[in-house]
Amino acid sequence: MNRQLIKPTAPPPPPPRPQRKKGFYKDFNYEAYLKTFEKPKKELPKTWDEYGLVMTLKEVCALLKSSEPTIIKLIKSGKLPASKETGKWLIDKNDIRKMFKIQSEHSA
Numbered sequence: 001m002n003r004q005l006i007k008p009t010a011p012p013p014p015p016p017r018p019q020r021k022k023g024f025y026k027d028f029n030y031e032a033y034l035k036t037f038e039k040p041k042k043e044l045p046k047t048w049d050e051y052g053l054v055m056t057l058k059e060v061c062a063l064l065k066s067s068e069p070t071i072i073k074l075i076k077s078g079k080l081p082a083s084k085e086t087g088k089w090l091i092d093k094n095d096i097r098k099m100f101k102i103q104s105e106h107s108a
Contacts, residue, residue: 057089060096074099 044062045051051059060071074080075089080099082091 051093053093055091055093055096057091060091063096064100 044059048063051063055063057068057071060066061068064071071080072089075082075091080091081095082089084090
């Protein structure tokens with residue numbers, strides 16, 4: 001019996017990695033990418049008569065040109081009646097009118 005010795009062969013080399021396209025990061029616009037996550041800003045009414053009967057905290061702040069902490073202090077001190085049933089502060093327009101003595105354009 002003749003037995004021949006089989007020499008082990010080396011496995012074939014792995015295929016070459018695909019090359020990345022050069023200059024990809026140079027063409028990337030990071031500012032445009034960040035703008036895709038921004039929510040569009042909702043414009044608030046400008047005049048007293050454009051608001052509804054019940055106003056949110058942001059609407060009251062825009063109307064009175066005041067900050068949110070200032071209006072919340074008025075609410076918590078009891079000077080400005082408001083409710084927070086839906087998770088947002090809701091303020092009656094008539095209460096603001098009484099507190100700040102605001103005249104609408106239609107009332108004379």
